Amino acid sequence: MLKRDQRHVFQFATAQSPLGQKLYRDLGLPTQDFPTNLVVVNGAVFQHLDAFAAAMRQLRGPWSLLSMCRFLPRLIKDPTYRLIARNRYAFFGRSETCLVPGPDIRARFAENGY
Template identity: 25%
Template sequence: MANARSIVVFDGECGLCNGFVAWLIRHDAEGRFLIAGSAGQVGKAVVDRAGLAPHITESTLLVWDGTGHVQSDAVVAVAAGLPWPWRAATALRVVPVAWRDAVYRFIAARRPRIEAEDPACGVPPPDLVGRWQSQLATWEDVN
């Protein structure tokens, strides 16, 4: 990667995913994470660069930091990049990945869906528009 910032690829049409990204932006005071909607060209490029199937982000969060982290490993990767108390969630690593991913898939299967005006990057809450846009990943961030 051109920089040390991780890229979070998410389903911009998913209400839960958009909510998670809004939460992430609010708690990522140091700007360690960039975001990319899975339907956009940058998001698709990250999925390709990670060597994953294109459909993976239809129900799975992807965190790219030179390695592709999906499902519960993606959640743990985000927690590792945030300050305390959120970093404490990295303790989930002691739980077997099969169990963590089963819980992740259970939640993902029941996630609320909302239509997004721009599925390439999701719909930010009005109070986060500026920060959301400033944290959008670009082509340079993928290479």
């Protein structure tokens, strides 16, 4: 998302940060094993495939078309999200190195989540 967010619309927080922990706790989600990413847009919190759709909707160009998945029935959305989440490394690959963020990227994290 850091790469695709050219307009710097998003601010990020790690799930382990105080803000991330509060969001997960407030939603009754586990605070050690994170079953979903969360996306907050105008105060509304989105989870699972709805979080992906909400994020894509904020991007420009062809990426915004992916937000259409929000119209899928939950019966399809939730299993699809879980399937992709479980197999994300097989689908998208895995990096052998971690990003070491510079000051410009660190500034985009709420509460200095890094």
